[in-house]
Amino acid sequence: MSVLAVSGLNVRGDRALVSDLSFTVDAGERLGLIGESGSGKSLTALASVGLLPAGLTASGSVRLGAAEVVGASDRVLNTVRGRAAAIVFQEPLTALDPLMRVGRQVAAPLRRFGAVRGRALRAAVLDALAEVRLDDPARIARAYPHQISGGQRQRVAIAMALACRPALLIADEPTTALDVTVQAEVLSLLDGLVRDRGMGLLFISHDLAVVSKVTDRVIVLEHGVAVERGVLTDLLRAPQHPYTQALVTAARQLDTALEWS
Numbered sequence: 001m002s003v004l005a006v007s008g009l010n011v012r013g014d015r016a017l018v019s020d021l022s023f024t025v026d027a028g029e030r031l032g033l034i035g036e037s038g039s040g041k042s043l044t045a046l047a048s049v050g051l052l053p054a055g056l057t058a059s060g061s062v063r064l065g066a067a068e069v070v071g072a073s074d075r076v077l078n079t080v081r082g083r084a085a086a087i088v089f090q091e092p093l094t095a096l097d098p099l100m101r102v103g104r105q106v107a108a109p110l111r112r113f114g115a116v117r118g119r120a121l122r123a124a125v126l127d128a129l130a131e132v133r134l135d136d137p138a139r140i141a142r143a144y145p146h147q148i149s150g151g152q153r154q155r156v157a158i159a160m161a162l163a164c165r166p167a168l169l170i171a172d173e174p175t176t177a178l179d180v181t182v183q184a185e186v187l188s189l190l191d192g193l194v195r196d197r198g199m200g201l202l203f204i205s206h207d208l209a210v211v212s213k214v215t216d217r218v219i220v221l222e223h224g225v226a227v228e229r230g231v232l233t234d235l236l237r238a239p240q241h242p243y244t245q246a247l248v249t250a251a252r253q254l255d256t257a258l259e260w261s
């Protein structure tokens with residue numbers, strides 16, 4: 001069953017930003033959306049949950065769980081956001097309130113979706129922080145976002161996204177702002193959590209090497225248009241579109257450079 005079904009999606013501002021895009025993500029399936037900066041990846045993610053910025057409009061169809069997102073009211077969207085899909089953004093501070101202790105922030109979705117209170121809620125917060133492999137969850141829960149590292153903040157953002165038990169996790173460049181070692185740890189964390197929970201994953205990145213670590217199937221976006229799609233290993237072996245060929249060559253060159261460094 002599809003947890004997300006996008007069909008003929010168009011996003012427009014004063015020009016076409018995403019054009020006639022169609023794809024599905026089934027439960028337990030991982031789809032990578034790859035393309036350079038400005039290719040429409042984030043807008044696709046935002047349109048999928050009905051969060052396009054003001055001034056942009058979507059047409060076509062986005063079915064998220066049981067709801068049609070395109071044209072839906074906020075009332076309808078609020079019933080699916082969080083539960084049907086949760087998003088992790090590149091910059092974890094987007095998801096975190098700088099003035100609120102981490103524990104209270106993680107508690108909010110747990111209270112809302114898990115209906116737990118009091119001591120059980122405090123225990124659930126610590127469990128959620130431990131699940132994203134944060135050492136000393138009690139200390140992290142007491143901290144303000146600026147008192148923990150970028151990697152720890154991204155783990156907290158992941159814990160908050162997962163607290164709603166979403167059927168689909170949308171991860172928009174979740175490791176781009178992190179240094180390479182932390183990046184690898186967070187990718188392996190995401191990989192394990194998605195597998196354990198049987199969630200669908202829509203993983204967005206400009207980096208083919210990163211996408212190849214967590215997804216099996218990819219769509220290549222160029223100027224808002226899907227120019228190639230397929231199983232990642234096939235695409236790496238025999239990219240068809242010139243743009244995909246350029247992405248694969250660039251990733252190989254980087255790999256070779258790293259091997260030699």
Ligand SMILES: Nc1ncnc2c1ncn2[C@@H]1O[C@H](COP(=O)(O)OP(=O)(O)OP(=O)(O)O)[C@@H](O)[C@H]1O
Nearest residue numbers: 013017036037038039040041042043044053055206
């Ligand atoms: N609020 C907006 N109003 C007008 N145009 C926008 C708006 N947001 C994004 N765009 C344009 O839409 C296009 C796609 O943007 P999008 O953020 O989806 O790209 P992206 O592939 O996610 O890139 P990046 O990796 O840099 O985030 C870009 O040309 C961008 O300038």
